[in-house]
Amino acid sequence: MLHTALCDLLGVRFPIIQGAMQGAGGPRLVAAVSNAGGLGVLPTFGGTALQLRADIARTRDLTDLPFAVNITPIGADFLLSRTRIVIEAGVRIVTTGRGDPGTPIVSMLKEAGIIVLPVVPSVAHALRVEAEGADAIIASGGEAGGHVGQVATMPLVPQVVDAVGVPVVAAGGIGDARGLVAALALGACGVQIGTRFIATEESDAPAWFKQKVLEARETDTMVTAALTGKTVRTIATPALREYEQALRRGATEDELRALRSRHRRTEAGERVAVAGQIAGMVNRISTVAAVIDELVQGAAELYERLGLELSDRAHAPLT
Numbered sequence: 001m002l003h004t005a006l007c008d009l010l011g012v013r014f015p016i017i018q019g020a021m022q023g024a025g026g027p028r029l030v031a032a033v034s035n036a037g038g039l040g041v042l043p044t045f046g047g048t049a050l051q052l053r054a055d056i057a058r059t060r061d062l063t064d065l066p067f068a069v070n071i072t073p074i075g076a077d078f079l080l081s082r083t084r085i086v087i088e089a090g091v092r093i094v095t096t097g098r099g100d101p102g103t104p105i106v107s108m109l110k111e112a113g114i115i116v117l118p119v120v121p122s123v124a125h126a127l128r129v130e131a132e133g134a135d136a137i138i139a140s141g142g143e144a145g146g147h148v149g150q151v152a153t154m155p156l157v158p159q160v161v162d163a164v165g166v167p168v169v170a171a172g173g174i175g176d177a178r179g180l181v182a183a184l185a186l187g188a189c190g191v192q193i194g195t196r197f198i199a200t201e202e203s204d205a206p207a208w209f210k211q212k213v214l215e216a217r218e219t220d221t222m223v224t225a226a227l228t229g230k231t232v233r234t235i236a237t238p239a240l241r242e243y244e245q246a247l248r249r250g251a252t253e254d255e256l257r258a259l260r261s262r263h264r265r266t267e268a269g270e271r272v273a274v275a276g277q278i279a280g281m282v283n284r285i286s287t288v289a290a291v292i293d294e295l296v297q298g299a300a301e302l303y304e305r306l307g308l309e310l311s312d313r314a315h316a317p318l319t
């Protein structure tokens with residue numbers, strides 16, 4: 001049931017990847033997702049080498065099943081160091097996050113025999129990583145939490161599917177079985193989910209962060225470059241809104257710098273919770289097993305209602 005090419009590639013039961021989440025997804029979440037039949041992914045963005053080694057060891061204590069590490073290529077030294085740690089630890093799967101487009105991260109990881117799934121925001125980027133040897137491509141729409149591009153998931157996924165020959169995973173705005181089945185209908189062979197997994201018992205997002213996700217409406221997120229210098233979708237705060245308004249009215253670099261520093265000073269009070277637009281639909285804390293079960297069972301019911309058959313066919317289960 002619900003078996004696609006992605007399951008064979010990754011060695012998992014269900015075509016469900018838990019997107020790496022800095023600040024919300026540690027070993028407990030990652031292992032819980034892998035134990036429930038999906039693929040958990042550890043984040044490395046912002047963490048030290050020591051932390052990554054410890055997180056991999058801890059995850060191994062909690063699961064014997066495959067899990068992945070996410071590497072964001074924020075410079076050649078970082079990339080080399082994290083790649084070495086991943087190889088030494090015997091982790092076989094890496095997803096790559098948004099970083100310097102010039103860094104040959106995919107070919108470096110492929111040379112080390114690692115299965116690589118880059119996250120891309122556009123067809124051009126998908127073609128580039130496919131040429132570098134990506135095993136599958138995660139097409140992530142602008143409604144996702146975290147670093148985002150401009151194209152939404154609905155138009156992005158089928159265009160990436162049409163452009164490349166490797167399996168495509170849909171990410172951004174997927175929160176339940178309807179989103180999963182829609183992604184398969186667009187030609188994806190699986191999904192990557194982030195925001196929904198913040199509101200799980202196993203996520204190590206602090207309580208206030210989970211609460212913000214539960215309370216958020218679909219209109220409460222915004223995209224800003226004030227946090228990392230690149231566009232990030234996050235639950236809006238007054239300071240971040242002020243920064244973006246200043247940017248739009250053409251404020252000087254000095255004014256913007258002052259607002260960024262104000263944002264940092266007030267961050268403790270306003271507390272930035274990175275999450276995607278699907279947060280509006282997330283209204284309870286569940287266990288990871290319950291989320292995955294709901295996705296898988298819900299997809300089976302939807303297939304039945306639509307009069308479709310779940311099949312083993314590789315790339316595009318609904319075509």
Ligand SMILES: Cc1cc2nc3c(=O)[nH]c(=O)nc-3n(C[C@H](O)[C@H](O)[C@H](O)COP(=O)(O)O)c2cc1C
Nearest residue numbers: 019020021022045097144145146172173194195276
């Ligand atoms: C709190 C948070 C932190 C994230 N951190 C990372 C990260 O470190 N690396 C990465 O590649 N993606 C990161 N992402 C993106 C997710 O891996 C995933 O692609 C995205 O959440 C999918 O969209 P959704 O939030 O609509 O489910 C993050 C997302 C969230 C919500």
